[in-house]
Amino acid sequence: MLSRVCDLQQEIATFLRQKNLPGADHFSNPQWLARLALLTDITTHLNDLNVKLQGKNILSTDMYSHITAFEVKLRLWEAQLAAGQFMHFPRIAACAPDDVDLNTCVGVVTSLREEFAPRFTGVRPLAPGFKLFTSPFDFPVDEAPAPLQMELVELQCNDELKAKYRTASPLSFFRDLVLPFNKFPNYIEHVKRIVAMFGSTYCCEQLFFKNEIYKVLHSLPAK
Template sequence: MMSGGKKRKVDTEGRQFQEKWTEEFFFILHNAKPICLLCNESILVMKEINIKRHYSTKHATQHSLTGQLRADKIQKLRANIEKQRQMFHKQRTQFDNVVKTSFIVSSKLAKALKPFAEGEFIKECMLEVCGVLCPEKKNEIEKISLSRRTVVRRIEMMANDIKTTLTDRMAGFESFSIALDESTDLSDTAQLAIFIRGIDKEFTVTEELLALQPLKATTTGEDIFNEVQKVCTSFGLLWSKLIGVCTDGAPSMVGLRKGFIGILNEKATEDDLIVLHCIIHQQNLCSKSIRLHNVMNVVVKTINFIRSRGLNHRQFKTFLDEISAEYNDITYYCEVRWMSKGKMLKRFYELRNEIADFMKIKDKPLSELSDPKWICDLAFLVDLTGYLNDLNLKLQKQGQLVNDLYSHLKAFQIKLRLWESQMQSGNSYHFNTLSAYENIAYAQYAEELKLLSEQFSNRFSEHGRMFQFICHSYKM
């Protein structure tokens, strides 16, 4: 009987292809397999006896071919094999490029919030342009699939790939925190945005938008908790690793009994969570303490008069175009979009002369635009909201730790105190728009800056010690 040893495996013997087999038997190595140049068949086991048997059995007539004639034929056959390989490689590359282009266009449509059916219109445009600039590429453009169904499928594939990647990354989280924000969209549907920040064993920080969940009925703390729990379960997140929650401070979020935080502490977590009122939201609330309502009321009323009526808006844009104004329109003020106030005021100020002329044409003259005191108030507000927008942008940058946000806030508070002291001494150096005027109400503006500084101190004093502790620990 044969011994019970392991069965011999030929593919583990490491046999190497020998160059002499090309000249003797018309074989070459292609994709790690010996291929016959004469019939394109491959040999499974790379042994000389197998290759020789194939040659003697099927191509014995080639024995008479010797010398240079044999070498020329081998070279010609090898060139044919290489040509076929390049042709297949080119076709594969073209196919990959066509599919990649389809994904790129689908991604652009999704990011721009365009209807998916516009993919076919984009393809028509591409064909027209290609027919003029590069007709030889028109056949490749025609192969790109951009139908509505295809675009939807592409976007679903990309979304699933992103979710899979994010899920794999979150599986290694040692701890994580979430940030929640609930707002209403244009269709009056409440949307709950859930952001996550987690850290793994290598101290790699991941910060992503986890989900955007619609709340089609009520928006109570129980509803918010159910949606967050559903999302965390779908991504395999454990409540035991949750260490902090950041919210917008609404009762449905932070209520101790019926709010999201209260329900979360009761049903899901055992340890005390670090609960923060969103720093960016608090900064926006501080900015609302500015009391120059005489400016805001006139500006908002004027802009609504121009933009809320179609005829007035068209006439205003035509008027700006006729006089070659620097801008072709004015912007709306949206309270939900925090930086729109500063942008609206700046655009109104830069178009103040054009707006005054247009309002006279409409028999709605604005006496405020000829009042030096009101213009100074507007200029002061333009400068101050510009600084607040700069601070907001710094706070919105990704990848920052809480000590970075605290540093931005402390630096801005120091600036406020500096500007207040300068205003008290009659110096408006840091307010470029305001400094162009005379008879500035320095005392009034110093009081506004003082009030704004007090708002920042009051709002951020609650967590100030914790922020300072984190900052000192981070530096150590």
């Protein structure tokens, strides 16, 4: 939506003036347009994340990976924007430097990061279990739960399974290759719990996107 507003700003301004509607003057205000560019770039990044979290084959482990990566990106963007570097914000980069308020740019990303992090605090303790699912052949045996340790040793020493795992995603590996339950009962139960977790990661939109980004948007001054 914001991308279309940026692309059609002259047409929108003309329409507002013809209809005697408020807001047309904003489109001749370079500082306001710079803030619009900032928010457009931010929402583009959020939309990209939202797309990654959708799909019937997206697991909780995938969600955690994408969320963790996005948090790292937010910290990177904070530092880069503070230094006046806009390589990941193309619409801001197209604005005149004097029209861009770096404090506003950093403040928006900081607010987003601070609102974002608490939404997933309940997921972070699950990280070791996720890693045990996604990287069973590299997971330190002594860090695994005791009931899984002997099974993990057997799994990691099985060269045939290890070779097959290298050419498949975790989901397809466990879906298409049924491990002998009598050899890996505890690990198979762990896999089942991870696969069934959360049902659908699409709920992330309800958790975050529709609430927090608009809170940040509406906190900015219109002038």
